[in-house]
Structure formats: structure tokens, C-alpha cells
Amino acid sequence: MFFHGTSKVNDKGHLEIGGVDTVNLARKYGTPVYIYDVELIRRRARGFKKMFEENNMKAQVAYASKAFSSVAMIQLVEEEGLSLDVVSGGELYTAIRADFPVDRIHFHGNNKSREEIEMALSYNIGCIVIDNFHEMNLLEEVALSMNKRVDVLLRITPGIEAHTHDYILTGQEDSKFGFDLQNGQAEEALKIALDSQHIHLLGFHCHIGSQIFEPTGFILATQKIFAKLKTWSQKYNYESKVLNLGGGFGIRYTEEDEPLAPETYVKEIIKEVKKQTNHHGMTLPEIWIEPGRSLVGDAGTTIYQIGSSKDVPTVRKYLAIDGGMSDNIRPALYQAQYEAVLANRVLDDVEEKVSIAGKCCESGDMLIWDLPLPKAGNNDLLAVFCTGAYGYSMANNYNRIPRPPVVFVEDGEDRLVIKRESFEDMARLDLPLKNKVNQ
Numbered sequence: 001m002f003f004h005g006t007s008k009v010n011d012k013g014h015l016e017i018g019g020v021d022t023v024n025l026a027r028k029y030g031t032p033v034y035i036y037d038v039e040l041i042r043r044r045a046r047g048f049k050k051m052f053e054e055n056n057m058k059a060q061v062a063y064a065s066k067a068f069s070s071v072a073m074i075q076l077v078e079e080e081g082l083s084l085d086v087v088s089g090g091e092l093y094t095a096i097r098a099d100f101p102v103d104r105i106h107f108h109g110n111n112k113s114r115e116e117i118e119m120a121l122s123y124n125i126g127c128i129v130i131d132n133f134h135e136m137n138l139l140e141e142v143a144l145s146m147n148k149r150v151d152v153l154l155r156i157t158p159g160i161e162a163h164t165h166d167y168i169l170t171g172q173e174d175s176k177f178g179f180d181l182q183n184g185q186a187e188e189a190l191k192i193a194l195d196s197q198h199i200h201l202l203g204f205h206c207h208i209g210s211q212i213f214e215p216t217g218f219i220l221a222t223q224k225i226f227a228k229l230k231t232w233s234q235k236y237n238y239e240s241k242v243l244n245l246g247g248g249f250g251i252r253y254t255e256e257d258e259p260l261a262p263e264t265y266v267k268e269i270i271k272e273v274k275k276q277t278n279h280h281g282m283t284l285p286e287i288w289i290e291p292g293r294s295l296v297g298d299a300g301t302t303i304y305q306i307g308s309s310k311d312v313p314t315v316r317k318y319l320a321i322d323g324g325m326s327d328n329i330r331p332a333l334y335q336a337q338y339e340a341v342l343a344n345r346v347l348d349d350v351e352e353k354v355s356i357a358g359k360c361c362e363s364g365d366m367l368i369w370d371l372p373l374p375k376a377g378n379n380d381l382l383a384v385f386c387t388g389a390y391g392y393s394m395a396n397n398y399n400r401i402p403r404p405p406v407v408f409v410e411d412g413e414d415r416l417v418i419k420r421e422s423f424e425d426m427a428r429l430d431l432p433l434k435n436k437v438n439q
């Protein structure tokens with residue numbers, strides 16, 4: 001068993017996070033509940049910024065808000081001086097609600113709508129990351145009609161396969177994202193951008209995948225991009241001001257995962273970018289990165305109440321909790337692995353292996369297989385670690401299960417930052433059939 005951030009066991013044998021007893025949090029807010037260790041998020045944010053600051057480099061660390069977006073989260077990102085990556089009108093709206101400085105917002109997405117582009121331009125956000133030719137035309141049209149000149153990056157696919165789950169690979173050639181670097185698409189996009197009156201090309205972006213444990217992929221991508229940048233600087237007299245190498249830095253979901261510290265990823269990236277600029281005799285660009293998971297993933301813990309159980313003799317024992325794929329779809333989607341303890345009896349001896357089932361009407365709704373636990377019953381609370389990224393943000397209302405609340409903890413204090421969804425909330429958009437009365 002290992003603990004993340006400020007998590008520890010208190011003198012009652014309860015799991016404590018941010019100086020707050022999680023058993024008390026479960027009583028106060030009900031279960032399931034997502035708890036975020038704010039100090040750990042701050043530590044990670046500072047870790048990513050540290051090497052850039054020590055090297056006196058112009059850089060931006062943009063939090064990929066798809067990992068977990070809420071007004072309070074974005075305010076925290078602002079407190080820590082990061083930038084922000086959004087991928088939809090909804091994420092942008094949340095950033096605006098949080099009063100995030102618009103010039104530090106970057107807009108991603110492989111199919112941005114005209115309305116989303118208009119919204120981004122009307123708020124004068126920092127930059128748009130153009131993904132494809134369709135978007136380039138659309139942006140040109142919208143910028144012309146609004147009489148704006150827009151800072152952009154071009155998203156390219158450098159043809160790198162990072163070691164991760166197949167479904168979360170994005171930097172390889174056969175990907176729905178970006179302009180291909182090798183087959184001429186990226187160069188074509190560069191030419192269009194350079195010719196445009198309304199697009200101001202800051203540079204290039206790539207994102208090679210997610211949950212990456214080694215710097216190699218980032219280094220290879222940097223090398224491939226620089227080889228092209230060199231050609232383009234000679235051919236078009238264009239030098240990139242910004243190189244954005246995306247996110248994807250891995251975290252420790254289970255003891256088998258061995259991620260590097262944020263500082264180490266950044267140190268390796270800086271080293272390679274400097275090496276390439278020297279090698280090609282080019283100017284050092286600003287380096288931008290976009291960590292999502294690695295800023296919030298291990299800062300999140302979900303507390304569930306254990307309910308029913310079922311023995312399948314000689315095969316396994318199922319323990320069901322009061323949530324499941326509706327608040328954490330990652331095990332069902334990616335066979336993601338998690339670790340967990342009993343929040344109210346952390347130090348009790350392990351007595352058996354149990355499999356943790358969700359409450360959705362779906363056999364695949366299993367959160368953890370073969371988890372070693374003390375014998376647990378329905379007075380017990382299960383704490384599942386590392387649920388901070390792509391947990392709440394991918395939560396859904398399958399079976400009309402309301403989404404749990406989110407609580408931030410820091411220095412012994414807890415603060416509700418997203419309320420529990422109610423049945424009324426879920427039915428709010430429903431309209432009755434003609435002639436029937438809405439209940």
C-alpha cells in the first residue's frame with residue numbers, strides 16, 4: 001500500500017487527507033464523494049514550473065482542463081500561475097466563469113464548431129491550436145468577419161507511438177488529430193498560415209499520448225519536429241516562436257507504475273530542445289507543455305460506502321459500492337487499475353481478496369479485481385486512490401445515477417467545490433409528452 005501527497009493514517013486508523021479525516025468527510029457530504037488534496041496539486045504545479053524558472057526560460061505550463069474542470073479547480077490553476085488548455089465551448093465557459101486570464105487560455109479540439117471559434121475570438125483568448133484544414137478555413141472566415149488577427153499553433157502528428165494504452169495514443173500517424181508531419185500536410189498548413197492576414201502563427205504543437213513514463217517519446221518528437229523546422233526556416237524564412245510538446249506525463253495508479261517527477265520530464269525536454277536548437281543553429285523557442293493527469297490524478301481519492309456482497313464459491317467474492325462506472329469509467333474503458341483501502345480501518349490486517357463491483361446495470365461495471373482487504377461489510381468505507389483525473393470529468397448519469405460532489409481539502413479544512421447532483425438536476429431538461437403533466 002502506498003499513500004499520495006498528504007494522505008496518511010490518523011490515530012483512529014482512518015485515512016486522512018489534507019489534515020481532514022475522510023470518515024468525517026463521508027459523514028458530512030455522503031458517499032460517493034471525490035476528495036482532492038489541494039497541497040498535492042500545488043506541489044505538482046510548482047514541480048512542472050521549477051525547471052523552466054531555474055533555467056530562466058520563457059515557458060507556459062498549461063493545465064489540460066479535460067482532466068478535471070470546475071470553477072474552483074481553474075481558480076486554483078490561476079493561483080499557481082499556470083496557463084489553461086480547453087477543448088470545448090463548455091471548458092472555455094468554465095474558465096470564463098472562473099475569471100481565468102483569457103490571454104493564457106489555449107483552445108484545442110479536432111472539430112471546433114463555428115460557434116466555439118466565435119466564442120474563443122470574442123473573448124480574445126491566448127491562442128487557438130488548429131487541428132485540420134477545415135478548421136483553418138473556418139477560423140480564417142470567422143476572424144475576417146470579426147476583424148481579428150488570431151495567435152495560433154498548428155497541431156502536428158510527429159509519428160511517435162508512446163508506450164501507453166492503445167485507445168489513448170494520439171501522436172502516431174494513424175490518428176484523428178493534427179496535421180501529419182511526414183506526408184506534407186503540416187508543411188501545407190504552414191504555408192496557408194503564413195499567407196493568411198488573420199492568422200498569426202506562433203509555432204507548433206504535438207501531443208504524443210497519455211500516461212507516459214519515459215522522456216524518450218518527447219525527445220524523439222522534438223528531434224522530428226526540429227528536423228522539419230530547420231527545413232522550413234530555410235525554405236520559408238520562418239522560425240517557430242513556440243514549441244508545445246503537449247501533456248501525457250504518467251502517474252502512479254498502482255505500485256507497478258513508475259513515473260518520473262515532473263521536474264525530470266521538464267529537465268529532459270529542456271535539454272533536448274536546447275540541443276536541437278544548437279545543433280540546427282536556430283533560436284530557442286518558448287516551450288509549452290500541457291499536463292492534465294499528472295497535475296490532478298493522484299490528488300483525487302473517491303470514498304464509497306460498501307453495500308451488498310456476493311460469494312461465488314471457489315471463484316471470487318464481489319463487494320458492491322455505491323458508485324461505479326458512472327463516477328469512474330476508466331476501468332471499463334481502458335481496463336485501468338486502481339488501488340484502494342478501507343478508509344475507516346486502514347491498518348487492519350488483510351484477510352481476503354475481493355472484487356469491487358459498481359452499482360450500474362452492466363456486468364462490466366467492475367472497479368477493481370482481486371483487491372486485498374480486511375473482511376469488510378456495509379459499515380465500511382472504501383477509498384479508491386488516484387481518481388483525480390478523468391474521473392469526475394468523464395462521469396455520467398448512466399442508470400440516472402447522480403454525479404457525486406467534489407470536496408477540496410487543505411491544511412485541515414474542507415471545502416465543497418461541486419455539489420452532489422440531485423434527481424431534479426438530472427430531470428431538469430426533460431419535457432413531458434404532449435398532454436401529459438410534468439411531475
Ligand SMILES: Cc1ncc(COP(=O)(O)O)c(C=O)c1O
Nearest residue numbers: 064207210247248290291292293
Ligand atoms: C492535446 C492534449 N494536451 C494535453 C492532454 C493531457 O494529457 P494528460 O492528461 O495525459 O497529461 C491531452 C490528453 O491526452 C491532449 O489531448
Ligand SMILES: N[C@@H](CCCC[NH3+])C(=O)O
Nearest residue numbers: 066168170210330389390
Ligand atoms: N481520458 C483518458 C485520457 C485521454 C486524454 C485526452 N487526450 C484517460 O482517462 O486516461
